Amino acid sequence: MTGGIFNKTSAFALVAAAGLMMGGLSFATTSAKAADLGADDLEARVAELEATTVRKGNRKVSLELSGQVNRALVAWDDGKDSDAYVVDNEQSSTRFRMKGTGTISSDLKAGFLIELGVNDSNSANVTQANDDLATEDTTVKIRQANAFFESKTFGRVTLGQGSSATDDLGIINLSGSLSDASQYFNNVYTVRGGGNVTWGTIVNGSNFFDSSRGDFVRYDTPALYGFILSAAWGENDVWDIALRFQKEVSDFRVAAGVGYYYNGEHKDNTDPRAAVASTVKFDKVFGSASILHVPTGLFVNGAASSITKYNTSLGDVDSQAWFVQGGITKRFLDYGATTVYGEYGNYDDAGVGSEYVANSGDYITASDVTRFGFGATQAFDGAGLEVYAQYHHYEADVKVENAAVKLEDWDAVVTGMKLKF
Numbered sequence: 001m002t003g004g005i006f007n008k009t010s011a012f013a014l015v016a017a018a019g020l021m022m023g024g025l026s027f028a029t030t031s032a033k034a035a036d037l038g039a040d041d042l043e044a045r046v047a048e049l050e051a052t053t054v055r056k057g058n059r060k061v062s063l064e065l066s067g068q069v070n071r072a073l074v075a076w077d078d079g080k081d082s083d084a085y086v087v088d089n090e091q092s093s094t095r096f097r098m099k100g101t102g103t104i105s106s107d108l109k110a111g112f113l114i115e116l117g118v119n120d121s122n123s124a125n126v127t128q129a130n131d132d133l134a135t136e137d138t139t140v141k142i143r144q145a146n147a148f149f150e151s152k153t154f155g156r157v158t159l160g161q162g163s164s165a166t167d168d169l170g171i172i173n174l175s176g177s178l179s180d181a182s183q184y185f186n187n188v189y190t191v192r193g194g195g196n197v198t199w200g201t202i203v204n205g206s207n208f209f210d211s212s213r214g215d216f217v218r219y220d221t222p223a224l225y226g227f228i229l230s231a232a233w234g235e236n237d238v239w240d241i242a243l244r245f246q247k248e249v250s251d252f253r254v255a256a257g258v259g260y261y262y263n264g265e266h267k268d269n270t271d272p273r274a275a276v277a278s279t280v281k282f283d284k285v286f287g288s289a290s291i292l293h294v295p296t297g298l299f300v301n302g303a304a305s306s307i308t309k310y311n312t313s314l315g316d317v318d319s320q321a322w323f324v325q326g327g328i329t330k331r332f333l334d335y336g337a338t339t340v341y342g343e344y345g346n347y348d349d350a351g352v353g354s355e356y357v358a359n360s361g362d363y364i365t366a367s368d369v370t371r372f373g374f375g376a377t378q379a380f381d382g383a384g385l386e387v388y389a390q391y392h393h394y395e396a397d398v399k400v401e402n403a404a405v406k407l408e409d410w411d412a413v414v415t416g417m418k419l420k421f
Contacts, residue, residue, distance in 0.1 A: 060102050061111070067096030072416030074185055078128060079192045079408025085131040089416055090124040090184040093117055095143060108151050113162070115144040124184040143213060151222075158218045163211075165218060165230035165242040166259035166286070170209030170303045173325075174255055174290040176339040176377045178388045178418065181209040181288065181303040181323035183371070185392060185412055192408035194398060195356045199410060202351035202367040202396055208305035208321040209286060211240065211261050230259075237264030251294050258287030282309040297330035297337075312353030313363050319349040323371075336379030345371045356400045366399040375414075384420040389413070 070092050075084040088094050095118065101111035118140055121132045146160030171180035187200040194202075218232035226247035233239045242259030262283040286305035293299070304322045327341025351367035375390035394410040 061100045062102070064099045064101075065096070066099070066421060067094075068092070068418055068420045069094045070416065070418040072123065072414050074123065074412055074414050076186070076189075076410070076412040078186075078189060078410050081128055083128070083131075085121065085126055087121045087123040087126060087131075088119050089414075089418070090119070090122055091180060091182070092178065092418060093119055093122070097144070107153055108149065110147070110149050112147045113144050115142075117141050117143045124187045127188050128190060153222065155219060155221045158216070158220075161213065161215055162218065163213050163232075164216055164234060164238070164240050164261070165220075165232040166211040166240045166261045167213065168210060169242050169244070169257045169259045170286045170288045170305060172255050172257055172288040172290050172303075173301050174253055174292040175299045175301065175325075175327065175329045175341065176337055176379060176386065177301070177325060177327065177329075177341045177343075177375065178339075178377050178386060179325070179341070179343060179373070179375055179390055180301075181321075181325075181345060182207070185414060186394065186410050189410065191396060191398075191410075193406050194396075197351065197354065197356060197364070197398070199369075199394060199396075201354050202364070202398065203347045203369050203371070203394070204350065208284070208307060208319075208347065208350070209288065209303050209323070214238065238262065248294075253292040253294055254290070256287065256289035258285075260285050280309050280312060282307055284308070292329070297328045299327060299329060299341075301325040307350075309353065313355070314353045314365065317349065317352045319347075319352065321345065321347040321350065333378070336381040338379075339377040340374075341376075342374040343372065347371070351398065356398075356405075362400050364398055364400055367396065368398075369394060369396045386418045388417070389415045 070089040071094070072087055072089040073084060074087055076082060095115055097113065097115035099111065099113050101109055103109050120139070126132065142161055144160075144162045146158050146162040148156055148158040150156040171182055173180055183200070183203045187204065188198050191197045191199055191202065214234045214236075216232045216234040216238075218230065221229045226245050228244045229242075230244070231239075231241045238261075240259060240261040242257060244255075244257040246255040248254070260283070264281050284305060284307040286303070286307075288301065288303035290301045291299060302322070302324045304320075306318065306320050309317045309319070323343070323345035325341055325343040327339060329337050329339040332338045347367075347369040349367055350369070351364045354364050356362040356364055371392070371394050373390060373392040375388060377386055377388040379386050390413070392410075392412045392414065396407045396409075398405045398407060
């Protein structure tokens with residue numbers, strides 16, 4: 001019995017010794033190879049690794065890479081047909097950005113921002129007939145490409161492709177609702193019973209609650225008691241001015257903004273299928289506000305807008321819109337905040353002056369659209385992820401040369417996920 005144990009122990013010892021010898025031999029071989037690598041060879045190897053590594057052009061400018069992917073499934077019903085599309089969610093679209101900043105002095109810095117949108121099957125451009133509309137917005141496009149100077153004392157000047165002063169002014173939102181007053185999911189869907197009229201024609205107007213990006217010179221003041229004043233001038237006779245405010249007062253977090261936007265050479269291409277875009281001059285006053293009660297997570301968001309279009313087929317046309325949203329955002333789960341909300345909006349006379357049926361000479365003389373819905377968003381902080389579900393309902397009344405028209409409602413259920421990096 002003792003001999004058996006001895007024999008087994010001896011066998012284990014021999015295996016261990018063999019392992020040590022092999023390990024020692026491997027270490028010796030590796031050490032020998034390392035010793036054989038001369039200084040010149042080592043420098044060449046380092047240079048090779050540097051050549052294949054993504055890096056900044058210099059050490060004077062900090063570089064930040066970030067972005068997001070936002071994909072959604074939209075199941076829609078227009079009163080006659082229904083389908084489901086996989087889209088890029090234009091409410092907060094897929095993009096990636098590069099931002100660089102260099103310090104000039106303790107008060108002054110300069111930098112740049114380049115942001116590209118990757119909008120395959122853009123939710124603002126798909127139609128009943130086509131779930132992948134072939135326009136420039138379904139491919140990679142430049143959202144921002146600008147340079148800036150920023151002073152703590154005097155503010156910030158930005159030059160290049162980017163946001164006007166009023167961009168995002170009408171969609172201020174302190175909650176995690178991932179839904180806003182702008183309308184994107186049925187933008188170029190034909191309204192059933194409405195000839196060639198699209199939902200974008202009778203809802204967006206000239207985009208009630210937002211402003212487009214373009215080539216601008218923009219100035220933003222430093223924050224003063226929570227206020228920031230912005231102004232911008234752009235190509236094609238476009239200029240605007242905006243005032244924003246954000247502050248925490250007692251248990252409440254408050255954010256708001258109001259602005260004026262003028263476009264002297266607007267190309268009204270609400271329907272991207274149109275062969276030639278018409279030119280309509282317009283201006284608008286609009287704004288929004290958001291209030292969040294921090295202890296409870298209860299919030300209310302609201303927006304309002306008034307637009308005047310000049311020299312349309314029916315002369316000067318005034319249109320108005322308003323939108324309200326309320327709910328709760330709170331950390332019910334350890335993963336992150338849960339947001340539940342309901343929303344309601346009205347868009348009045350946005351379609352006035354638009355042609356009702358192609359080449360008929362009949363024009364919309366009045367339009368009224370009611371929108372309501374609800375939704376939920378769950379954040380997963382550890383992954384930079386938000387998962388959401390939304391329900392949208394639109395119903396419209398339209399008059400053509402003072403004759404009422406019967407239109408079908410539009411409904412959709414939207415589910416998706418947004419991942420930030």
